[in-house]
Amino acid sequence: MLYHIKVLVFLKDGVLDTQGKAVLGSLHRMNYTDLKDIRIGKYLQLWVEASDEDTARNRVKAMCSDLLVNNLIEDYTIEVDELS
Amino acid sequence: MKACVVVFPGSNCDRDVIHSLSTRVKANVSALWYEEHKLPQDTDLVVLPGGFSYGDYLRCGAMAATAPILNAIKGYAEGGGLVLGICNGFQILTEARLLPGALLANKNLKFICRQCAVRAERTDTPFTSNLQTGQVLKMPIAHHEGLYFLPPNDLKQILANKQVVFRYCNNDGTIDDKSNPNGSVDNIAGVINKGGNVLGLMPHPERASEKILGSEDGGLIWDSIASWLKKGGRC
Numbered sequence: 001m002l003y004h005i006k007v008l009v010f011l012k013d014g015v016l017d018t019q020g021k022a023v024l025g026s027l028h029r030m031n032y033t034d035l036k037d038i039r040i041g042k043y044l045q046l047w048v049e050a051s052d053e054d055t056a057r058n059r060v061k062a063m064c065s066d067l068l069v070n071n072l073i074e075d076y077t078i079e080v081d082e083l084s
Numbered sequence: 085m086k087a088c089v090v091v092f093p094g095s096n097c098d099r100d101v102i103h104s105l106s107t108r109v110k111a112n113v114s115a116l117w118y119e120e121h122k123l124p125q126d127t128d129l130v131v132l133p134g135g136f137s138y139g140d141y142l143r144c145g146a147m148a149a150t151a152p153i154l155n156a157i158k159g160y161a162e163g164g165g166l167v168l169g170i171c172n173g174f175q176i177l178t179e180a181r182l183l184p185g186a187l188l189a190n191k192n193l194k195f196i197c198r199q200c201a202v203r204a205e206r207t208d209t210p211f212t213s214n215l216q217t218g219q220v221l222k223m224p225i226a227h228h229e230g231l232y233f234l235p236p237n238d239l240k241q242i243l244a245n246k247q248v249v250f251r252y253c254n255n256d257g258t259i260d261d262k263s264n265p266n267g268s269v270d271n272i273a274g275v276i277n278k279g280g281n282v283l284g285l286m287p288h289p290e291r292a293s294e295k296i297l298g299s300e301d302g303g304l305i306w307d308s309i310a311s312w313l314k315k316g317g318r319c
Contacts, residue, residue: 015233016267018189067150070143070179073186073233 003048003056004081007064010041015073044068053080085111085310087129090157092118092148097134097170097290104293105131108303109310118151128313129166130157132173134226134288144187144229145175154180166210166309167282171227174274174284183275183284184242188231191267197226199298200265202273202287203253205246209276210312211283211305212249220257221250221301223287225265230286232268232275239269250274250285 011017020039027035046063050056057080069076087105091098098115105111114124123130137148148154154176161167161182169177177183190196201222204215215221234242242248250273254263264271266286274285289302 014235016188016191016231018191018193022193067146068142070146070186072235072238073188 001050001052001056002083003050003053004083005046005048005056005060006079006081007044007046007060007068007076008041008079009044009064009069009074009076011039012073012075047083053082056080085109085128085313086124086126087111087113087131088116088124088127089113089131089133090116090118090153091133092135092137092151092176094137094139095133095135095172097172097288100288100290101131101133101170104290104303105306108293108306111306111310116153118148118153120153121156123153123156123160127160127165129168129309130160132157132167132169132176133290134171134173137172137176140229143179145172145177145179148172148176149179158182161277161279161282164279164281166313168211168309169282169284170288170290171225171230171286174286175229177282177284182282183277184238184247185232185234185272185275187227187229187286188233189229190227190231190265195226195228196230196265197224198265199224200287201253201255201257201263202250202285203257203259204249205251206249206276209249209280209283210309210317211276212308213312213317214304214308218257220253220255221287221292221304222255222299223289223292223302224299225287226291227266227286230266230268232272232286234269242275243270245278247275247278248272249276249283250287
């Protein structure tokens with residue numbers, strides 16, 4: 001079975017997000033003064049061949065802990081879609 | 085001294101390190117490709133140089149930290165071998181979990197390339213053995229991700245373990261917010277592992293090892309390593 005897995009990676013609370021800060025500055029300059037804060041993360045899409053959803057999810061969790069996410073500064077969520 | 089400098093795709097300070105180590109302390113230095121699985125026999129020092137390994141994709145140093153040569157370096161470090169990470173090399177060592185913490189984008193959002201001053205906080209390490217405690221070294225920094233970050237509890241721990249080796253300071257050695265170029269916690273510019281044999285720092289000693297470069301202070305780090313090895317020091 002092929003699974004389409006969407007991973008959202010975002011900086012933990014308390015970790016300075018300079019990219020978000022820069023974008024916030026630009027949007028304020030464009031008069032979006034109602035915007036109070038913006039934090040920027042990453043959206044990763046993975047396609048994994050696995051026998052079932054749990055296996056696919058666990059493989060991606062392993063990839064997150066081995067490379068995709070630095071758990072000192074980042075958190076993540078996983079969403080799984082079955083494709084075939 | 086037999087040293088090797090690891091070259092990743094995107095490293096760009098490898099030749100400078102080779103040049104300054106071989107001229108300053110007459111080290112026998114070789115370049116080592118990241119796809120190798122073993123370090124040369126009798127290596128006294130491994131240097132992970134600055135640059136933009138893997139184009140800084142994903143997170144600075146993250147992919148280099150999974151390169152084949154890193155397994156050999158981890159084994160070498162566990163056995164007490166000396167490992168020095170400069171700039172991107174420091175980022176790689178934190179991503180490989182050989183050093184605590186992480187390097188985030190600079191607080192002022194800019195790439196900073198300029199001379200700065202750092203204060204030696206420890207002189208009982210192989211990398212600082214020729215320095216005086218509190219000695220100020222002038223070395224350049226050149227980075228976009230140099231803000232050293234640690235969660236508060238981890239910070240307490242590295243302070244208790246005396247793992248901070250260099251702090252950004254004024255020319256007279258005073259440490260304050262003004263002398264902190266990138267927003268690093270506690271002005272930290274360089275940290276060492278608990279074993280005292282793996283050091284990472286953001287400033288570039290290889291760019292401050294001869295007079296023509298405006299400072300020779302970085303050479304004191306090479307001198308320290310050389311004299312520590314000569315004395316047969318072990319971590």
